[in-house]
């Protein structure tokens with residue numbers, strides 16, 4: 001990949017009607033810290049309760065965000081992965097403990113994944129979005145089975161991301177660009193403390209080793225915790241002094 005200049009991509013996960021107010025607050029805070037565009041990871045049928053087409057005020061808001069320069073990325077269908085009856089210990093740990101039952105694409109077969117991708121695109125289209133302009137698919141918790149990745153290619157998405165990197169699906173085989181994302185875990189006090197140390201470490205690695213791409217993945221619950229919010233905003237304020245802010249779509253256009 002030919003990278004023009006060091007870049008920063010901030011993504012906001014789990015964008016849905018029930019998180020709209022918090023996401024707007026995050027966008028406002030990020031803007032004050034120098035980040036004027038983000039990749040917004042939208043869930044079309046959040047927790048099987050919130051369909052885009054039944055939330056017109058949310059859709060209007062999301063269309064405004066798109067016009068302001070934010071990117072819409074498909075982020076699963078419902079975000080949920082129901083537990084199967086007889087799962088291996090590792091699968092159960094990954095899906096129930098690590099993702100709390102939200103790793104929707106973790107072990108989907110090709111046909112299951114493709115059906116969910118089609119549903120997601122149809123919902124976005126019916127809500128009034130031009131799906132040709134939606135070029136990214138990012139799986140809940142970045143967990144995407146190999147078969148599901150093939151379905152993402154066949155549904156004409158041209159990139160996806162994982163925790164450790166960005167994948168250019170236009171290439172055969174897909175091109176992997178290594179860049180570990182900063183991401184906070186906020187579900188308990190000790191996780192938040194470890195997260196602050198880990199993300200500061202990652203941030204410093206990115207600065208000292210001059211990573212061409214710095215990624216920050218944020219979730220709406222992060223904004224409930226003052227220390228996490230402060231850390232994320234301080235990190236982007238420092239990053240924008242040296243890096244160009246862009247969405248994943250723009251990064252793929254420039255960098256790939």
Ligand SMILES: [Zn+2]
Nearest residue numbers: 013014140141
């Ligand atoms: Zn998510």
